[in-house]
Structure formats: structure tokens, C-alpha cells
Amino acid sequence: MTDNAASVQPPRALREPRIRRHHGDEFADPYEWMRAKDDERVTAHLEAENAYTDARTAHLEPLRQRIFDEIKDRTLETDLSVPARRGDWWYYSRTVEGKQYGIHCRAPIADPEDWTPPEPTAGEPLPGEQVLLDGNEEADGLEFFSLGTFDVSADGRLLLYGIDATGDERYTLRVRDLETGVTLPDVIEDTFSGAELSPDSRYIVYSTVDDAWRPDTVWLHELGTPTASDRTLFHEPDEKYWVGAGFTRSERFLVIGLGSSITSEEWLVPADDLHAEPRVVWPRTEGVEYDSAHAVVDGEDVLYILHNQDALDFELVRVPVADPGGERQVVIPHVPGHRLLGVSTFRDWGVVGYRREGIARIGMLDYATSSVREIPFHEPLYSVGTAGNPEWAPPLLRLGYGSFVTPSTVYDYDPATGSLTLRKQQPVLGGYDPADYAQARVWATAQDGASIPVSLVWKRSFGDAGATPRPVHLYGYGSYEHSIEPSFSVARLSELDRGVVFAVAHVRGGGEMGRQWYEDGKLLAKRNTFTDFVDCASHLVDHGYTTPEQLVAEGGSAGGLLMGAVANLAPELFAGILADVPFVDALTTILDPSLPLTVIEWDEWGDPLHDPDVYAYMKSYSPYENVREGVRYPRILAVTSFNDTRVLYVEPAKWVARLREVDADAMLKCEMVAGHGGVSGRYNTWRERAFELAWLLDVLGVA
Incomplete structure (x- = not known):
């Protein structure tokens, strides 16, 4: 000083x-x-x-x-994300040197049978690129800009997006016709983040907050109608609960979810009849948390439900959609200390996230046998999770991976062969070499005798x-x-x-x-x-x-x-x-x-x-x-x-x-x-x- x-x-x-x-x-x-x-x-x-x-x-x-x-x-300022497939398009974002915000784009898929994403060259658009939303244009004249909703309709025709211009996390929703480039007259103010278009592109499902900034109401807006006529799909009066909604990957159901820090509840609405009364999955029980994922097994609609009822580190069960409160088939039993984190379902298999020995891991779930095959990684410390998997029936699973020394990495995993294909690793300019750095975990002893993990990362040239x-x-x-x-x-x-x-x-x-x-x-x-x-x-x-x-x-x-x-x-x-x-x-x-x-x-x-x-x-x-x-x-x-x-x-x-x-x-x-x-x-x-x-x-x- x-x-x-x-x-x-x-x-x-x-x-x-x-x-x-x-x-x-x-x-x-x-x-x-x-x-x-x-x-x-x-x-x-x-x-x-x-x-x-x-x-x-x-x-x-x-x-x-x-x-x-x-x-x-150290940053490649002009860069592109790995394209993710949805419908007839590859979706990706790119950045441009000198510009603050990302540009969201898509390009047409040349071969419907090809699931290998194109390998773009930084600074060059993919063939047939269409810019969906340029954050720099949207932020022009604003002191603050945040994109809280970005959703393209299942038919690829409409873009729903929500912008916060002050930082108070209240978003204004708008809809753009991607075929004409025209912004529709539908404007919805003061929404929460994470709104979605319905699979048939007729409706917007969105949430609003109360005076205490709690998302308390889920709404249904029909495109082309006044917002004053929007229908309340669900309202939660209990101040302990947040509420939100989203469609299943299968596009069969809208799931309305509400939760406090210790209790949750879900309601299902058929996606093809959003005016139907929501149907509860499991009635809320104080202290019980759960979330569900829809799948089709042997021709039957089922829910895979992760819950902690009498299972501190959670258990995974399967129930029929027709009777979710009936008999539960245990898929992954509760194991103390092995924390189940989440389940994602696709047409042919599921993906389970869990934490063991302080490290988050991921495994493939076989619907027929209920077995889980862990995807192995070999660094002592790492993080991994699913990323960019909008399709219901993909042959490959997109993963995001990284560690304290390994830059963010995108893989495609083939469940049929168990092979990982590197799609991209975050460029780090200036000659970065992961081998120049080290990471380790040590354990401190707490006052009551508990062992507390401490992660360390350092540059080797300064010594261990x-x-x-x-x-x-x-x-x-x-x-x-x-x-x-x-x-x-x-x-x-x-x-x-x-x-x-x-x-x-x-x-x-x-x-x-x-x-x-x-x-x-x-x-x-x-x-x-x-x-x-x-x-x-x-x-x-x-x-x-x-x-x-x-x-x-x-x-x-x-x-x-x-x-x-x-x-x-x-x-x-x-x-x-x-x-x-x-x-x-x-x-x-x-x-x-x-x-x-x-x-x-x-x-x-x-x-x-x-x-x-x-x-x-x-x-x-x-x-x-x-x-x-x-x-x-x-x-x-x-x-x-x-x-x-x-x-x-x-x-x-x-x-x-x-x-x-x-x-x-x-x-x-x-x-x-x-x-x-x-x-x-x-x-x-x-x-x-x-x-x-x-x-x-x-x-x-x-x-």
C-alpha cells in the first residue's frame, strides 16, 4: 500500500x-x-x-x-461451443473478440443419420448458419444484461427468450419467429427464469414471483392472446416452497415441481392437454425430497423417482405413471455414504449421477436389468456430468468433464461400446500444459474428530x-x-x-x-x-x-x-x-x-x-x-x-x-x-x- x-x-x-x-x-x-x-x-x-x-x-x-x-x-476470444443436435439442426454458441456476450446460432444437419457434430473453425460460421440471438445486440444501450430463458420450439420455428436488464432477476419474455425474423407481439413482463415453449409450439409455460421474490405461480400463455387472459396452472400459497415447471425430455408431460430445503412435490400434466388438471406424483411429506424422470420400459410409461424417504443418501425406484403411489420397484437401493444425485432418462437408457468418496461420478442405467455401469475417469480429483442432451433417442451421450488442472472438456460417450470421443477441450493460450500443475486432497481433523477434505492445486515449478x-x-x-x-x-x-x-x-x-x-x-x-x-x-x-x-x-x-x-x-x-x-x-x-x-x-x-x-x-x-x-x-x-x-x-x-x-x-x-x-x-x-x-x-x- x-x-x-x-x-x-x-x-x-x-x-x-x-x-x-x-x-x-x-x-x-x-x-x-x-x-x-x-x-x-x-x-x-x-x-x-x-x-x-x-x-x-x-x-x-x-x-x-x-x-x-x-x-x-489465455482466452481464445473468438470461439465456438460444440454443436448439440436437436431436430434438424445443430445448436451452438460462439464468441467474438472484443464482444462482451455470446451469439446463439444454429446450422442445418446435412445428414439425418450423422450424429457426429461438425468441427467448426473459430471465426468461421458453420455452413448455413442462422443467428438466433446476438447477446451483444440485445445488450446494446443496457448497463446490465442477463439471458434467463432461451428455448427453441420442438419444430424449430420459434425462439423464446427472457432478458433481465437490471440484475434483479426479473425477466421480460419475448418470442421470435425464426423463419421470418419477426418478433411476435407476445411480451410477458416480470417473469422468473426458465420459461419453456410447449411441444406443439402453441403455449408458453412460465413462472412469476411474489413480493418476497419467491416463484409461487406457474402460468400458461397461449401465443397470440393477451397476457391478461393467461391461465394459472399452479399456485403455491405456502411461503416455504418455490415452484417451477418444465417438460420431460420425452415431451409427454409437463412436470410442475415445488420444493423447500427439505421437502418436495411434483405434479404431472399431459403435454398434449395442458388445460387438464395437474395430477400429483407423491403427496408432499415433510422432510421427504424426490424428483422424477419419465421413461418408457417394455411399452409402459414409468417414472424413475429419486427420493430420500427412509433413505438418507437417497434411493432410486421405478413406478408406473398410471399409479405412481403404488408399488415401488427398487432400482438402486440406499447405501449410506453413497449419495445419489440425479437421474436423466432417454428412450433406450438412463444416466445416474452419484457421489462416492467425495467425488461426483456418472453411470449408465440399463432399464432391463437395473444395473449401473460407471463411466471411468482416472484423475484423482475431477468433476463430470451430462451436458447438451436435448434429444429423446440419441445414440451418444454428451458429457462435460474437468478438474483443477484439466480445462473444461466435452466428450461424447457411446453406450454401445463404452468408448469416449473427445469433441473439444477449452483452449488455454500461451502454452498451458496441465503437467506443469498438480492437484491433491489432504484431510484436516475437526474439533469433534471429523475428517475434513481439503483440495489443493499448485504449480509444480514452485515445489510440492x-x-x-x-x-x-x-x-x-x-x-x-x-x-x-x-x-x-x-x-x-x-x-x-x-x-x-x-x-x-x-x-x-x-x-x-x-x-x-x-x-x-x-x-x-x-x-x-x-x-x-x-x-x-x-x-x-x-x-x-x-x-x-x-x-x-x-x-x-x-x-x-x-x-x-x-x-x-x-x-x-x-x-x-x-x-x-x-x-x-x-x-x-x-x-x-x-x-x-x-x-x-x-x-x-x-x-x-x-x-x-x-x-x-x-x-x-x-x-x-x-x-x-x-x-x-x-x-x-x-x-x-x-x-x-x-x-x-x-x-x-x-x-x-x-x-x-x-x-x-x-x-x-x-x-x-x-x-x-x-x-x-x-x-x-x-x-x-x-x-x-x-x-x-x-x-x-x-x-
């Missing part, structure tokens, strides 16, 4: 205490006034925070530019990780059973090539080690998430991987809550903490059922509004309320977005103000036109990441 940067004074937020009273407890909150988004004082304060952060980090501009250039120089203390960037999340998979990042190379070891702490609350791993890091066991991360950091220090002066932590959203909690628990362990859109005022948010997502979140965190024990427990760890006096905090950078509807900007704004009261070196960066995922556009995203990495490397003393 330069002397000039160090002399810049941070903004001091106005203190305007408001008393929160619950369960006999009073909490005086001096910064709750910041929640008033339309208050000019709020925008003025956020702009002052941005100005302060700009001044404090101005000396990092050359490093930011170098990192941005490194990301850009752990051979000598090195700068370490430790990432964590640990909520919603979300697993941090081994995945490749071009931006991460800017750290690794400077000698930084990147690490992931797979703490409880995530799903890496099965459903129990999640259960042991939620509700009244949530503290395990935080102490696990601290124990992982301590393991890396105690075993010579790093030192506290060389250790920076990062997490976002619920992982930002983790960052705030560990900053209070063990500030001495870290040189810096990067918190992206951090959920750091958790108790205040979860106490207010009128705020976005609150009620549905009670299954994850508990209900402090009605349960005094939950209130006391959450108050004991909520980062904003537990900022400590008399300790030296690590340097802290909080990044947020003004239009975020998931974690409101007010949480990190209040947190940073409170940290300043105890003389912590804390900064706030607020994107004034962005959402939960940050800025839009690939170059803007690269610049945003370059800003964060430059700060992180500065904390570590690495240029």
Missing part, C-alpha cells in the same frame, strides 16, 4: 440506532437505516465507500491490468505444496448441500503462476461427503461449518503449507457468511478475507418474513422469529453482531451489488461500517448496476475478478 493510499480516510456511516426486540432480547442496530434503498443517504454512502475503495486500491491498477491481460491473453510455507488462497462455502467441485479456472492461473497454492475447504454444510455432511452443518449444527474452515486453515499452517501472514480466505453469498464468522472466530489465522455478496447480517434477514427468500430459508438456518433457541444460536454466530473489540482483524474486502435480490447490499454495508468501529481495515465495493452474480459481460467479469485477485495478491505480498 502506498503512503497516499494509507492516508485516505474511510467514510464513517451515520449512526441512527433502531431497536430490534425478540424473545426478550434487545439489539440496538445503528446501521439498519441503510436498508432504505431509495434513501439518497444510502446511495451517497455507497458511492463514498466506492470512492474510498478506489483510492485505497489505486496503486493496484497496474497489477489489475496485468491480471486482466493475462486472463484475456507443503514442502515449504507458501502463499495460500483458501476458498469455502458450506451450505445448502452445495459441493465445490474440482473445476478449471483461467483466472486462477494468475495466482498459481505467481506461486500461490489454491485450496478448497470442503466443510460441513456442503454435500461433498453425502447427505449427513450437509445435515451436520445446518440449523443448530451450523457452527460446524465455521469451525471446520478454521480447522482446515490451522491444518495448513500446522503442517507447513503456509503461515497466517501468507493465508487469504474467500467465500461468497452463504460462503460470505462463513467468511464473516471465521473473521470473528480466528482473525489471527488470516492475512486477508475476501467476501463476495456476503450474507453477514443473517439474523436480521432471517427474522423478517417480508424480505426475499426468508421463509424458505428457515429450513436451512432455523426459524429465529418463532423459536428462541434458534434466535440465540444465530445471534451467537451472525457476523455483524459478533464483531469483536480489542482484536486485530485481517484486511477485509467485501464486494456486493446494489440490485442483488438474494443477499441485499445492506448486509455487507452494515458489516463494514461495524468493522470500522473496531478499527478494522475493511473496504466495500458495491456494483451499482449488477445482481447476485456480479457484473454482466465477459470482459467486465474479467475486470471484476482482476480487481479481486490484485487485492488478494497484494495482501499476500505477491506481485
